[in-house]
Amino acid sequence: MSIATRSLPRTIGAHAILLTYTVIALFPVILVVMNSFKSRAGIFGAPLTPPTPKTFDLIGYTTVIGQGDFFHYFQNSLVVTVGSLFFVLLFGAMAAFALSEYRFRGNTLMGLYLALGIMIPIRLATVAILQLMVASGLVNTLTALILVYTAQGLPLAVFILSEFMKQVSDDLKNAGRIDGLSEYTIFFRLVVPLVRPSMATVAVFTMIPIWNDLWFPLILAPSEETKTVTLGAQLFLGQFVTNWNAILAALSLAILPVLILYVIFSRQLIRGITSGAVK
């Protein structure tokens, strides 16, 4: 690091900006988690104070666990998120490999076509998707959600991953070909490990909107059997009375799994590329 970037005022300035941003970004999350541990009176009386022995109350959590089938909703959300993530990463990486590795007619056009989805929101097609799902009898199944989310996540995955795949050494792939490795082995054993950090990035970007989505679960799979957590939390949102304790508790619980997935992927992010292959 150069001397200039280490000067005291600069360091303080940089930290001040970063801290401010952290506070702003974390504020709503902390507010939700904090208030989920308070009684109803505590929430409305002093929403900004942490729970005190007087206002501390686990009523929200007991309601959530006691009422509704929350564990089941969690399971649904997890199945949908992990399933979609798996297919987005698998197909996204494979398409990216084909686009970056093989010269074929229409390669550029195909790349553009696959990336088009980044610019066109998939929700515009909701009606058509619903008709499709009704026709194929997939309404109220988790499969429907996984299919839609896979389609939603693929464009960005293909776009990002093909850029990274272009950087993987040609020599390494060619060495594999000379040693008689199949294209699949070259892809899974040589290329994928080298682009793992970028795949983790894609995973994080893909996962969070899927976990948080309310739209497609509401339209495609609103049945009790297939409810996701975000949809399940609506249970406590009444027209006349809203059970804030339960909502806040449900939301706090919903943060946990994404947090765990995020920690798993971000460790991949910082681990960096396995060095020593080339140069």
Add this chain to the structure above:
Amino acid sequence: MGSLKIENVKKAFGPVEVLKGIDLEVTDGEFVVFVGPSGCGKSTLLRVIAGLEDSTSGRVLIDGTDVSVTPPAKRGIAMVFQTYALYPHLTVRNNMGLGLKQANTPAAEIERRIGIASSMLSLEPYLERRPAELSGGQRQRVAIGRAVVREPKLFLFDEPLSNLDAALRVNTRLEIAQLHRRLKATMIYVTHDQVEAMTLADKIVVLNAGKIEQIGGPMELYNAPANEFVAGFIGSPKMNFIDGARLGETAKTIGVRPEHLTVDPKSGAWKGTVVHAEHLGADTNLYLDCEKAGLITVRIFGVYDAEPGATLYATPEPGKTYRFGADGKVLK
């Protein structure tokens, strides 16, 4: 075992023609070096031979069989890359053994061949390490070992030394020369370093802009270059090219190598001023600005004291000048 024949191979990337009809014959056990400036198509030609790139037209024959549609792994070749290209997730032992394993070679045979190759390249202490735990020179030796264990008909090297530092380059060059003597295998070696070309080759192929300029032994190319390009490319410092008209010659260009010029402070053919002097110990390079010949380089063996600004006369050794016609070809 291990002859190669290339017949009129052409390769185009879209509209760009990179190889413009290459004909070449390599006999068994020969060490052939491809040299040429950057971007002239050396690597492309090597990849066509390896089967990593399809030629647009023409045939490649290994041991007399047309391999144009044979996949790389079945061609009986092995390749060493500039960037080593070792498998990062495998140990040195498995890096060397992978190709054989893919070809269903018995485990005992794989072990035997790894044993021979690793002792030949002094890799025994590193067999259980990963590539990340090796130095650059060790990595390149592993890459060479990976080629050796396959016992190929044809070794292909694509600038294997250009990522190594100068001292290591000399050592590894020696190792490759010894390897060739010991295995008596056919080797094709791409480089743009002419010292490597001159020291290793039985036969040098000079490529320029996708065409072969000349094929011949190192001394043949040095002593009897076919044209201006080869004359300028082989030999360091570069041959001096002097406009024929300025010297009152009929040839378009006159060429004379820096080492074939002598200097004298009093008299000689071309009077000139010293512009710059490079003292290398074993020899001295003088840059002279001559009235008749323009800026020329003179290489003098041993130490020679000459200050910039001094006046010197340069004289070409008799019989050591080359005459080139307007088309660049040498005039007999």
